[in-house]
Amino acid sequence: MSAAPLRMSRRVMNLAHIMTQNGRRLGDRIGFVWGERSWTWREIDAMVSALAAALAEQGIVKGDRILVHSKNCEEMFVSMFAAFRLGAIWVPTNFRLMPDEVTYLATASGAKAFLCHGDFPEHAAAVTTADFTWCIGESGSFGTRSVAEAMKAHAGVDVANADVEHDDPCWFFFTSGTTGRSKAAVLTHGQMAFVITNHLADLTPDTTEHDASLVVAPLSHGAGVHQLMQSARGAKTVLLPSEKFDITEAFRLIQAYRVSNLFTVPTILKMMVEHPAVEQFDHSSLRHVIYAGAPMYREDQKRALARLGKVIVQYFGLGEVTGNITVLPAAAHEEEDGPQARIGTCGYERTGMQVSIQDDGGRELKPGETGEICVIGPAVFAGYYDNPEANAKAFRDGWFRTGDLGHMDAQGFVYITGRASDMYISGGSNIYPREVEEKILTHPDIGEVAVLGVPDPVWGEVGVAVCVPREGAVTPSESDMAGYLATKLPRYKMPKRFFFWDALPKSGYGKIPKRLVRDELEARGLLDLTKQG
Template sequence: MTSIPPHRNGGITPVSKRVMNLSHFLRQAARRHGQEIGFVWGERSWTWAELDRRVDAMAAALADKGIGKGDRVLVQSKNCNQMFESMFACFRIGAVWVPTNFRQTPDEVAYLAQASGACVMICHADFPDHARVVTGALPAIGFVISIGRSDFGEDYDTLAEAFAGKSTPTAAVDHDDPCWFFFTSGTTGRPKAAVLTHGQMAFVITNHLCDLMPGTTHRDASLVVAPLSHGAGVHQLVQVARAAKTVLLSGDRFDIDEAWRLVERWRITNLFTVPTIVKMLTEHPSVDAHDHSSLRYVIYAGAPMYREDQKHALKKLGKVLVQYFGLGEVTGNITVLPPDLHEPEDGPDVKIGTCGYERTGMQVSIQDDQGREVPAGVTGEICVCGPAVFAGYYDNPEANQKAFRDGWFRTGDLGHMDEEGFVYITGRASDMYISGGSNVYPREIEEKILTHEAVAEVAVLGVPDRTWGEVGIAVCALRPEAALDEQALLAWLDGKIARYKMPKRVIFWDALPKSAYGKITKKTIREQLEAQNCLSSENKPPA
């Protein structure tokens, strides 16, 4: 590597970029607000001091089993206090937290274990098949810790009690040391592990506090209505940084009435969710039955929000909506539309359809196919640079090569920027679509459908849906003499992929259109669906 001339680096000798271990946020909260409630789940609650002691104990237990800096810890769990604690236990010993979407199938989770190089698994007792499939497929998984008593692993709470009062030194970390593998498929294929680092996440936390929920303190409280494995986990890490309590729903089913009761009981000031959930929360009668005047920030991301839904939510809640745009690879830090720019009524100065302006410390560039920045108002690919951009995909140089160009991260989303710097998303360069806030990648579903003996060809496309934002339509061609109908195929597919990836409809054609090179052309399929008035989940093809 060529060294930097002294006159260009200010004469500074490069040294290790030591940064704070993220688990220190919990230690700080315990020192300053130890006897205050930090976490609530159902009728149980834990103080910051109790949480810190439990994290110390689990960190010591993991270290006793040989887990240390750089080791990957796979976590398959629904929301619970143990899952929340496992994040900080991993951080404290310098290990990498690798949470899964708990709705994924055992085979899908086994792939994540393999792709991440995990050597230990923490698995909720409700998922014995996941533990069996993962350990059966990966001998490298040395042991399993069970959240709740089970037949497949050591009980988490028993371990925490056994190591109570013990601790292990907090691992020293550099800026680029990984702390979290955030699984995302980017723009194509199977899931990839986006590497999040201690230094990057310290910036992300600061940025969230600056742009999304300024003024947050230990007097605030946050309600969790999404899995802690992804965006909600980032959001709750931000709460810990300011000792704001986290409140979980009592069960894994989304109970709207309970959500509003918890808002009233715990004087909830912020929550993170997706547009679908905002719509459900504000259209349910419970919104008028419980006091929600404590809310200051209702943060939504993951998909565009229909303008009428925005206006309805604003009328119910007041000007508390905050929108952000950002992929997992940028940990949500691309743009922000704060409460004061969410207007309840349309007007000449209201920027309808924007996802906001650049986040503090981040820069957005709208680029053409050659990487040249395009003028204001011209559509191109949304690219971003700044400290919130991830370190790259783990063990995937090909994906990294495609994801970056001249230092810019390429989001794969298409859009434009106006003269004032507001960004508008107009489409996606990839086939990926967003259903209920979760990214869905058609190729994975197509590959699974093609394993059905009757299916010869398939294409899955995302189409608009009023409830979920987008859902999938599968267009299939059958093998000669084969017979299959929509309900039979959906029943066969159920359980083979996560439910949020399930197509809402299946359409059968004699053959799928192809290019001169024999490749199925989704553009032509979409055009034909549009001609048949089928580009909506509600419309059926003509008989």
Template sequence: MHQVPVSRRVMNLAYWATRNARRLPQRPALVWRGQSWNWRQFNDRVSALAAALSERGVCPGTAVLVHSKNSNEMLESMLAVFRLGAVWVPTNFRIMPDELVYMADVARPRVFLCQVDFPEHAQALRAAHPDTEVIWLTGDAPRPRDGAHAGELIAGHLGRHFPDAEVMADSACWLFFTSGTTGRPKAAVLTHGQMAFVVNNHLCDLMPGATEHDGSLVVAPLSHGAGVHQLNMIARGGQTVLLPNEKFDVDLAFSLIETHRLTNLFTVPTILKLMVEHPAVDRYDHSSLRHVIYAGAPMYAEDQKRALGKLGKVLVQYYGLGEVTGNITVLPPAEHGDEARAGTCGYERTGMQVSIQDDQGNELPDGETGEICVIGPAVFAGYYNNPEANAKAFRNGWFRTGDLGRRDEGGYIYITGRASDMYISGGSNIYPREIEEKILTHGAITEVAVVGVPDPKWGEVGIAVCVPFDGADIDEAGLLAWMAERIARYKLPKRVFFWDALPKSAYGKVPKMLVRQELERRGLLEGWEQKK
């Protein structure tokens, strides 16, 4: 018997702040740069910003683009936009102005919240989208004379209750920009109903038992996975502590953990490795930590052992993509260090199902390698305004991750490779074609291939192999300096080599496998750690 649902209305995610203000008004909500806000103050500021944005035409379904390093106003903007039923569109603050303009081309924001540190991004946005109003967020640079300032808008609307907009399960709340194999950013649509499941799933599988007495140190940008993670603390009424600056300071991180008795953090293996190898790990009391969650890249077994030795049985690994909001597998603390399952990324998350499939969509037996596909309530609603990408991403209802892996007889998943040429450096996905296209705009380069190679510090780093035009006057230092002005720092290749030609297949293509093989044949990957 099939029954039509009476209603698909769901809780607005911003209601968590309202609930905490009622139940836990004096409990700490947020700490940044020596300032702290309790839940009543935080919720009041969220309402005030929502009221100010509403006066500027932000309403249900409207996009609000946000470009900022971590700050109290960055986190407040998330909840304010949710409260309005609008769509939060945060950027990676490291992107270049032209990349931000592309995101605006897709999202068509009514308002652009821009930290004062990035006037060139605001200038580019205004030139491309003159109807988008710029509102400045607090940062380290002097305040520009033009445009409103979020801090003043919030102060002018404090005391005004602003109700949560009515939302449905499929109402968009977040455009999460990710990339495909071409490197062209795509906007994954996250919804109120999906994100409510994601947070419940995270609390169930990653941080069981979390309460208002828990607290989290934020060491990654709120624009991506860390923002999702902080929703867990908001849902439980716990405390969020932001590092005062974007530069990661291990000593300060452990100091904040000790001072605030923080219980969890979300990070990537490279940052976790820095933390446990730093002398500060032995100088501060970090016994309050119960869940140190890492994702974004595999963690070497030796690094796991060192972290377990320093922090104890607190490591939690998960595997996921932005399109599934991190909800594919989990490896809990008790199962770290199990050599019988070395290399696993864990088992399926609660409410999620994984299928290892061949190219035709048939499920493969245990032990065989195929594409990792997933279904469940954490899967996103699709790419915004991109039917071609959606057609490629889904097959028979399954979301295709593009990652290759296998399952063992106990249900544990192992990632064995990537279907694309993407590599992960310092927890960030790097897409070679995007970098290659930029390099090819240099007048001296006719061909280029960028490949990721293993690196003990960053997980992987990029190497660019370039073919210059005949007679071109170009060297490695010159090209790296040129790229540094046009490519975000975290995407920059670490080395550049110049060859007379790139290796090609019988079809005239340049497979990355052949490039790697040629790098090895020439001995250019030997002693890589010493050559950096």
């Protein structure tokens, strides 16, 4: 007779306990720096309790959603842990969104409270579904009160961390919405405890309270996850003084605070290592310069390694998997091409995670065969909030389907070919833009490129390459580019047209979404090649 399955509570640590721990053990150490101001861990923990008490007074309880639309600042950082402390759900937005987009997020999440930065009165006015609105910072005069006033009124109040279980939601992580409306990926206390541990093990091992982390991206998404795991080790968080990405100021802060790690995306890292400031300030304290969000082109990798040394770390992961799919640690980045370089890989499986390359039917493919990258493990989110249709599409036999195409070699290193939506078919052949982009970027005068397929009456689709010349370089002609690539690409992969722009459109996180490039091509009348002679 088999034993009955155990049905026990899966009680876990409330993530706000990180602040409790830091306040106790590291109370006098600086935990947060922004401009000329700094806060100790004891002060931050007290601010978290004060804001939690103020929110509780307004009726916020476990499970309620708190929408936060804000530029990076100390009150946004505190709001995360205040929500966690109550067992409520933190719902941050990209502060660059328009008022109608934030209104949609408020409705989709069912937000009960809205904390809005003072620079966005139009957003505050547009969100009418929340029970109350509070203003973040000193620049605004809307809402029933400011977050600072709310914390001051409850200063000294000690709020205990709410009891939570493994699957209790703590964060609605809105996807960037590459297709259709953004979706709320539900992150839980138990899942995020694993993510913190995994990030520390795989991305910034040996992190302690003596380290410092520079924030160069919005705390609403990947940078927020990064700072959460840095906080778990008591490392101080250093913000840029404004939302403007000032590279000189970034390197000055790295030198001033002996910054040991930062999280960014390839396009931002590329800008940093190509800026004169990289030679003007001491950045020898950097041990882990983490880039994610998109693959980094090989030529850009080489340049970063030459400027910073062997400190860059790549990971591949989506918001739905909280960044936990693969890692390519610093030691695996090679400065020179060769057998050891594994050019194009995004690394191997993260600790505790399993990756499978699958065909359309869910069959696992052999090494070297291209299919969809799928993943299982404790970092996978709980599903999309109130969206059964999206959940049905996202999961198959328990595997989360990333929508990214790639293959795995015999040693388990994963190579991303591109988004399934980016691939185009020309004359019956599958073309993966990333492969073509890598070849184009070996041209000494090209700094950025985006390749995508456009309709063609003969071949079905053909490729076009939108190129950005390097600063000071002479812009090549289309025939120059075709001649340069003639020995590097088979003819069927050669773009039919090359366009040269001053810049490529970028998202609020510094990525180059193909949908934005396609929109710009359409706006310029360049999608229909049959009308261009």
